[in-house]
Each structure stands twice: as C-alpha cells, then as structure tokens.
Amino acid sequence: DAGITQSPRHKVTETGTPVTLRCHQTENHRYMYWYRQDPGHGLRLIHYSYGVKDTDKGEVSDGYSVSRSKTEDFLLTLESATSSQTSVYFCAISDMGGQNQPQHFGDGTRLSIL
Amino acid sequence: EDQVTQSPEALRLQEGESSSLNCSYTVSGLRGLFWYRQDPGKGPEFLFTLYSAGEEKEKERLKATLTKKESFLHITAPKPEDSATYLCAVQALGNTGKLIFGQGTTLQVKP
Numbered sequence: 001d002a003g004i005t006q007s008p009r010h011k012v013t014e015t016g017t018p019v020t021l022r023c024h025q026t027e028n029h030r031y032m033y034w035y036r037q038d039p040g041h042g043l044r045l046i047h048y049s050y051g052v053k054d055t056d057k058g059e060v061s062d063g064y065s066v067s068r069s070k071t072e073d074f075l076l077t078l079e080s081a082t083s084s085q086t087s088v089y090f091c092a093i094s095d096m097g098g099q100n101q102p103q104h105f106g107d108g109t110r111l112s113i114l
Numbered sequence: 115e116d117q118v119t120q121s122p123e124a125l126r127l128q129e130g131e132s133s134s135l136n137c138s139y140t141v142s143g144l145r146g147l148f149w150y151r152q153d154p155g156k157g158p159e160f161l162f163t164l165y166s167a168g169e170e171k172e173k174e175r176l177k178a179t180l181t182k183k184e185s186f187l188h189i190t191a192p193k194p195e196d197s198a199t200y201l202c203a204v205q206a207l208g209n210t211g212k213l214i215f216g217q218g219t220t221l222q223v224k225p
Contacts, residue, residue: 004157031211043158043201043215050211058212090157094211102148103213105157 003027004106006091012112019078021109023091025071031094032074033103034058034066036087043090049074081113116141116206120216127192127223135187135219137202147185148213149178150201158201192223 003026013019023032033048035058045058047066055066063085067075078085088110092103119138127133139147146165150158162171164180171178175196177188187200199220203213 033211040217042217043203043213045212048211092157102160102163103211104160105150107155107157 004091004093004104006089006106006109008109009107010110012114013081014114015082016080019081019111019113021076021089021091021111023074023076023106025074025093027093027095027104028071029093029095030071031096031103032068033092033094034064034074034076035090035092036060036085037090037108038087046076046089083113085111086113087111116204116214118202118204118214118216120200120202120219122219123217124220125222127189127221129193129223129225130191132188132190132192134189135200135221137185137187137216138183139185139202139204139214139216140183141204141206141214143207145205145207147180148203148205149185149187150203152199152201152218161200189221192221194223194225197221197223 005024007022034046035043037043044060046064047058049055049068065077088108090108091106094101094103117140121136146163148163149161152158162178167182169180175190179186199218201218203215
C-alpha cells in the first residue's frame with residue numbers, strides 16, 4: 001500500500017469554524033491531490049499540487065485553500081466551514097501526474113459540519 | 115466538457131455469475147483510463163490503466179477493455195470478496211494529473 005496518511009479520520013465541527021485536513025506521504029511523490037466524494041457526484045477534484053509551493057485549482061475549489069510547504073505534506077483548509085462542505089475527503093498522490101501514472105489514495109477523512 | 119458515465123449504478127450477482135460493468139466517456143483526447151476498486155470506509159484502490167483503443171488488461175477474475183468511446187470491466191466467475199464499488203476515471207491530454215471520475219458501480223456478489 002502507498003504510504004499515505006490522512007488526519008483526522010473523522011471530524012465534526014460547526015458552521016463558520018476553520019478546519020484543516022492533513023495528508024502525509026512517505027513515497028516522495030511529486031503530485032498530491034485533494035478530492036471530495038459525495039453521493040450522486042462521485043469523486044471531484046478540489047485542488048492539486050505539482051511540487052512544493054506549487055498548487056492549482058480543481059473542479060470544486062471555491063471555499064477551500066491548500067498549502068504545501070514540504071514534499072510530504074499537503075494541507076486542505078476550509079476557511080469558514082459550511083454545511084455544503086460535509087463530505088468525505090480523499091488525498092491522492094502520483095509520481096508523475098502528466099505521464100499516465102495512476103493516483104494512489106488515502107483512506108479519507110469524514111467531515112461533518114453542523 | 116469531459117464526462118464519464120458508469121452503468122449500471124448497482125449490480126447484484128450470484129457467485130460464479132459472470133457480467134460486465136460499463137464506463138462511457140467523452141474527453142478531448144484521452145491520455146489514460148483508470149479503473150479503481152473501493153471498499154466501504156476505504157479509499158479507491160488502483161486496478162488498471164488503459165491507454166489506447168483495443169488494449170486489454172487482466173488481474174485475477176477481472177479484465178478491462180477499451181474502445182474509443184467506452185471501457186468494460188468484465189468479471190468472470192465472481193466471488194463474494196469481489197463485492198465493492200468499481201470506479202472509472204479518465205485523464206485528458208494536457209490536464210496534468212487531473213482525473214474525471216464516474217459515479218461508480220456498486221457490485222454485490224452473493225454466495
């Protein structure tokens with residue numbers, strides 16, 4: 001299994017509070033991704049990173065920000081959480097994102113916003 | 115717009131009853147098509163990558179095929195442990211690493 005750790009695994013918080021999810025990898029892969037998974041929508045890309053301090057937006061980036069200060073860590077922040085951001089969040093990594101390399105996923109963070 | 119549609123949404127099979135899952139896609143130039151398996155409470159687990167029409171890949175009871183418009187995941191003589199959600203995703207040319215996922219097919223295999 002790819003060395004990907006997501007934390008926390010579960011979180012319940014209130015509307016309006018900031019939330020940060022962490023993805024840690026031990027594979028030294030260049031590319032890291034954040035997805036959310038919702039019933040009826042499948043997996044949708046939020047943000048991704050192609051190197052330290054290099055990030056870009058995905059399909060559903062509004063309300064989210066990311067940071068990558070070192071290769072192994074990719075943080076996803078909800079600045080002011082809303083109920084529509086209740087979801088399961090997955091981190092993924094790949095060695096060379098533009099070269100057909102598969103992405104490998106962590107086991108997710110289940111986030112509930114009340 | 116790049117799009118992936120999987121069918122059926124759910125499939126129930128008896129152990130040993132072979133079947134196929136479908137993944138139809140529209141993409142502005144295909145770089146790769148990926149199949150994943152997802153178990154409840156877990157992240158997607160990579161199964162196959164297909165790059166060009168006519169390509170086939172096999173792993174145990176699973177076989178993936180690709181045409182210019184769709185991919186099939188054939189399951190031969192399934193076992194209860196094959197029960198999972200199967201996800202299909204495409205990567206378009208020029209999109210660095212971005213995957214577009216279908217909504218998945220949930221397979222249940224009964225003993």
